[in-house]
Amino acid sequence: QVEVLPTFHRYEPEVVAVIGPDSTRLALTTAAILSVFLIPEISYEATLETLSLKRFYPSFLRTIPSDKQQVKAIFLLLQRFGWTWVALLASDNAYGRDGLDALYKLLTASDVCVAYRGIIPINKDANSPELHNLVRILKDVRVNVTIVFSNRQSVRPFFEVVVQRNVSGMVWVGSEDWSLAQTIWQVPGIQSIGSVIGMSVEKIDAATERTGRTEAGGGIRGSAQLDCTQRCTGCRSISTVPDMYDAQASFNVYSAVYTVAHGLHDLLGCASGVCSKGTVYPWQLLQKIKQVNFTLYKSHISFDANGDIRKGYNVIMWNWSGPSWSFNVVGTFSVNPDSLSIDQGKILWHTKDNQAPTSVCSKACQPGEKRLQQSRHRCCFSCVACPAGTFLNRSDLYNCQSCRLDEWAPVRSEACFNRTIEFLSWSDPISWALLTPTILLMLLMAGLAVLFALNASTPVVKSAGGKMCFLMLGSLACACSSLFCHFGEPTWHTCLLRLPLLAVCFTIFLSCVATRSFQIICIFKLNVRWPALYEAWQRRKGPVLFIAASTAAQAVLCLAAEATSPSVPRRDYGAWAERVVLECGPIASASRTAASAYTVLLSACCFALSYAGKDLPASYNEAKCLTCSLLLQLACSATVLCTQGALRGQVAAVARVLSSLCTLGALLGGYFLPKAFVILLRPHLNTPEHFQMAIQRYTRRLAA
Template identity: 60%
Template sequence: MRFTIEEINNSSSLLPNITLGYEIYDVCSESANMYATLGVLAPSMRRRVEMISNFSHYQPRALAVIGPHSSGFALTSATILSIFLMPQISYEASTEMLSLKHIYPSFLRTIPSDRVQVEAMVLLMQDFRWNWVAMVGSDTDYGRKGIQTLYKAMTKRDICVAYRGLIPANKNASSTELKNMVRDIVGTKVNVTIVFSDRRSARVFFEVVVQENVTGKVWVGTENWLLAPLVSDVPGIYQVGTVIGMSVKASDLEAKWWDTGSNNHLNISDTSSSCNQLCTQCHLLPPTPDARAMKSSYNVYSAVYAVAHGLHSLLGCNSGACRKDEVYPWQLLQKIKQVNFSLHKNWIYFDVNGDPMTGYDLIMWKWTGPAWSFDTIGSFSRNPDRLSIDWDRIVWHTEDNQVPASICSKSCERGEKRTQVGLHRCCFDCDACPAGTFLNSSDLYTCQSCKKSQWAPVHSETCFERYIEFLSWAEPVSWALLTAITLLMLLLMSTAIIFALNITTPVVKSAGGKMCFLMLGALACASSSLYCHFGKPTWLMCQLRLPVFSISFSICLSCMAVRSFQIVCIFKLAAKWPALYETWVKHHGPNLFIGASTAVQAMLSLTLLVINPSVPHKDYERVAELILFECSQENSVLLMLAMFYNVLLSLFCFVFSYMGTDLPKNYSEAKCITFSLLIYFTCSISYFTTYSIYQGKYLVAINLLSLLCTLAGVFGGYFLPKGYIILFRADLNTTEYFQMSIQSYTTRRRSA
């Protein structure tokens, strides 16, 4: 400070006709700090402070205060000086509390606030991926506020503090309490410990660390002790591991002081024209100066110049001569807050909180055995806050020179959520996100559900859009099924024509005569309903396909049941119960049965259509990655009754057809019907078995194939053999051949 004031007083441009004076107080205790504060506030001629109601014209002994150095003392003095709005600029007090302008309106500083240092440390933890750390602080305002602010900032960034404690004040290295603290830190198995402490407490702490033989760890230091010889001179400290931390960013002037050591321009007593005359014991700086003292000295240098520039502006010195007006502290405070000047290539100005815009250097201690040095490996800059690291300059004091890991749990794999174990979020198990959920990087502890229109596999970190799927007309499987359906329709039409041309022949009569056309028409109608399964489902399509198929197929089954009963009745029952057959024929039994059974199926289908209609429906459940767009098929009682009714008709038909398996081969409708029904049963069982194990996009196609095979089986089993005889075995389609077959059957029955 004395050197800076002499430099300003000898300047021809800054305060040209003004001479600055000063008083220096030794702030060695709280009482000395209070005495100094009240001393500078005393009027110029009396050593006492007058208590008056208006301080706007109060004339204290000094216009500004530089210091004190510690946060604790600064909090006391700032509280008192703020009442008088006396400018106070500290060069080392860094506690965040002093930035509160509603409490300390006249406090400024040339060292960054601890809030800035905390932000730099958090970025340091993130860059090195350390999220499991210990934290200790000195039992002072600096340490307590520092670790409190740091703890809050780290927990917001998912950095867990495994241990947090205060270094006991006024203890030495033999303290049991200190030894237990170090052992507790080691017990947490953290590899990184942040020491937010003043120099004296940090020295005692590391003395215990050395005594406890703690090695291979990382120690993160604050600007207060990182460059202090008081700490780096601890015997054996080079064995503790890696020391890294923050130091207030170096200026060009500091670099000159550091590099030149004993140059003459640092000797403030070298000439009578440049040295304060009261300095009777001035001497050369040592060849290896205290690096931290150099930074602190530059902060004092900047603070004095800030006061000078504020006074320069207040006295209107830009004209070449300063006014000799009365100056009050509050006037000077306003001007100091507005200063913005260059000092040895560094811009000096204050933000709204009275803090400088200075950043930090990232410093690492380097050892070669007991010999050590400080190496700048990066920097922290503000607006925006950014930490830059020169990775090539880092030397870790580990066996493989790799970044030491300090984590509680290893990172989870992609798509695995964290399940917290214990009290700390950094300690967790990993569980895969199930299908239909994804892990968002904003919340690593919760698997979030995808939207209804999206899907995600297991271990997913994102959701994918689901495609709407239906049995399109253009798909290859659709072309194959359409071809088969159309072919079946053509065969049914061709068979109807052939039967119409040969309606008087024995084969057509034995097949049922005119009833064959009803069966062929029903099969054709059922086949036409299969076209409703293709394309994008519509309301009309869904309404028609089930009733049309069910009613048509019921007609066909009813005709087959009637035909089976008639054949069995003629050959086996007519002789035993002739009245039964006569009644059946006389009262038009076949027509009544077919009409009644069809009416029952029609009633069931139409009731289902009214109560629980089939409508276009998007199924989101069956296939994870698709939305199946199809007609709804709710498992209602009426639907089950409609299906069961056709099964009942089939069983009824099967029983009578099986009874006629030993009839003349010309009347082998029973065998044909049995074969047709076996195909129907096989197709139905196959479909329901497939339905129980497969719910994919081709389920509609499988259902369609089952229905097509059923219709084709009925046609092939019942009509195809008869068509073959009509077209290719005319010798078997004669009255004589049929009579011979009946006579042969009658003979066998009698002989039996």
């Protein structure tokens, strides 16, 4: 008859702690039952992550790390060697399937792709069609790295089939259950399968490992001395036992026994020298076991809140370089925080150059190339260069991102760069090369004005137009000053003055030239046929009216241009990819073209009038010089009109300034410099007698 107690608070069981069992499947059952009674259960083999759930298994602890840590270690190992194209295999039990699911979940959340997931059937031999089909699929997926999360019983026939089907040159990543199992490395021909790298629970030096030997009055070897009454007889060094003996499992058992001993030692107050004889309840012992913290042969023993031991893994690698099988510890995985360290010098790969094999579906793209996914696996892709104006952000390898408006990027770029702001700066060497002749030209105009003012009563100055010369020189100087508006960062004022100042002042000069040429033609050619024409021209103030009307027409065109399309500073982002052009816009419009065309038309009129007077007396004939000057001015104007849409930025500003300089210099040189030459170097030609003789020779030539 079973007596049902009202509470377990004072329940005195025959057993206060359980060590074991040695499998995950059995531990799931015992942990569920013992947790009802809060009897501490310390497993040395069960690694299933589910057992860490204290809601279901409050009294379960273990001296072997959880599979959760092993999965993290394998994941970090894959990342360490850049293996992104792998296959996952697991045994058909709770250990394998749970490890497979946890690892798959972690890999799919990263940049590692799982080419194939397979289950190794249990209780099969090397003749099993299922195993042969599994290996065939593994060869077809063409991966170089396969992770085998399995127990040792299931994985042996699998590797027998791998050897039979001549699968070689691969990397096999093993879980801790089989990576050091003797039954696996004894498979005939397994040396040919490639490199085997696996996980192994952290071990202490086997030469110092001893099973629990105690001496009467000596206590347990550890961080605390226990007053025990039993003697261990027949205890041996673990390193002297046969190979079949699982040294690591033995040390896990050893650690579990010491854990219970330390819990009892603390619960009974043995630290004072005398242990209490009171009743030990399982739930009391459970609390003490959770708090143990001691060192056992250089191995630290303590548990976290989930009852998992704070212990990492060794990364081991099989070594066939000697006469028999051995392994090297090539790295370690530590917890809290999780970290993996690998000693590359200890690794012996199966490759000819002893370099780590690669396992990728597609080779990495070149910098600045995005990935174009070709299948459901994101690791399988083709590479497409990011076009100009876009860049590849390393956080998103599948899309090229556009640069901002004030940035640029070349083809295959991984970053955007600030665009250079371009304008004709005052400090640029080309600016100084243009400003120097501009200033010299203005000084020359001022000098000519002074020279003509000092010789205003001479025939040369009078024939050049008299007082009109000063208006012409002033307009040229004003037009020359407009060139300064092309230098420096454009502002609203410089953009507004640039076109009207040049066009209006240039129109005044051309109008004066046209008026003077027309008057001379009237005097020498038209006065014979229409004698009243010149008289009416002078009486009605024709020169003033023509100059004023012509200038007013140009002013109206300039005002219309500013009204319809105001010239304001603007940034042109479309001229060049790497530069932003800071200019006055718009560059070309119908009204601005009309203002320029009006100047060209007026130049053509001046050219026609000058050419018509080519046979006049030499003192009044500037046809040669003025014709060449006007031809140069027409050529420069035509060049500016034709290239104003093609040239942009600094080049366009230089072209406009250079064209204006050439025009102004040519007109100044063609009209005023010959007269200055006569005044300064040929004073005998600057007399009324010389002019009278020239007129008489012209009259006689006409009469003849």
